[in-house]
Amino acid sequence: MLLLQVLIVTLTWSYGYSQITLLQTPLSFTRTVSKSARMSCKTSGFNFNSAYIHWYRQNPGAAPKRILYIGSGSVSMDEGFDSKKFEARNDVSGSTSNLRVHQLTEEDAATYYCAVWDHTYGIKYFGSGTKLFVSNIQARLNVSMIQVLPPSSEQDGKVSYMCLIQDFYPNVIKVTWEDDKKNAEENAVHEEIWDPDANQKSYSMSSWLTVDKNNNKNYSCKYQHESKDGSHPIESPDTPVVSQTTEGCINKPENGTTLSTDITDSFMHRTAYLIYIVLLLKSTMYYVIVLFFIYRMQSPIKHRGKKP
Structure with a gap:
């Protein structure tokens, strides 16, 4: 009781x-x-x-x-x-x-x-x-730099979508995923906002949505920013890749073919390049530290060899 x-x-x-x-x-x-x-x-x-x-x-x-x-x-x-x-x-x-x-x-x-x-x-x-x-910098969000990439390869019966938002200022933005106007936030993973160009004050972020491969729901990536609000719809994973992006998210050449593969490859190459730069800087730093300790170890030896 x-x-x-x-x-x-x-x-x-x-x-x-x-x-x-x-x-x-x-x-x-x-x-x-x-x-x-x-x-x-x-x-x-x-x-x-x-x-x-x-x-x-x-x-x-x-x-x-x-x-x-x-x-x-x-x-x-x-x-x-x-x-x-x-x-x-x-x-x-x-x-x-x-x-x-x-x-x-x-x-x-x-x-x-x-x-x-x-x-x-x-x-x-x-x-x-x-x-x-x-700040003297005006708030902005470049809609042409928003990409809803095609679904990833199937794993355990699930696929993932990525909403990549680039070139916005300031670095305050809210991204949610909607399922037929209902929040599907529990399936989303939001990445940290990063600053690829500190001089230009331009920020980027990505958000992932993981769903069952065989569902037939319509999803959209919704964004809220000081300068602009909007959303990019995503169709069912069963539909062809060409129809899974909205106009403006993926540029198309004159022959009408979709550049989704080029965008994905470009994003992967860009990420690999950033990782390479970070590793190179770390290696250089370690090299300088090793040289410094070698120099410190050799200095007492030289002093001991001098006459008082």
């Missing part, structure tokens, strides 16, 4: 815990110095009219600091923050809190979080965060 009561309390707590959500938009903001940036926090699962929404700023390598909290029609600023710079307003009808940062400086480049207290359980819920970039 005691075990049943504990289980009921646990389920009730879990249910209440899962209902409160704070969805922040956009994922990132890129603005130049002296401009303004506006971000939103849409909430659900609690009484917005009586709640206090807290806004935090987390600079790189530092702990989050609360800027202010807003509720009951008033805003309370924390010490060290200026009310002329940080402006907060609540949209009660939309259960949304908005934060605007004025006269941006490089110090404002940070991740901003909204939060709310659940006083029933003494838990503070945080939003997903909005990352603010203060």
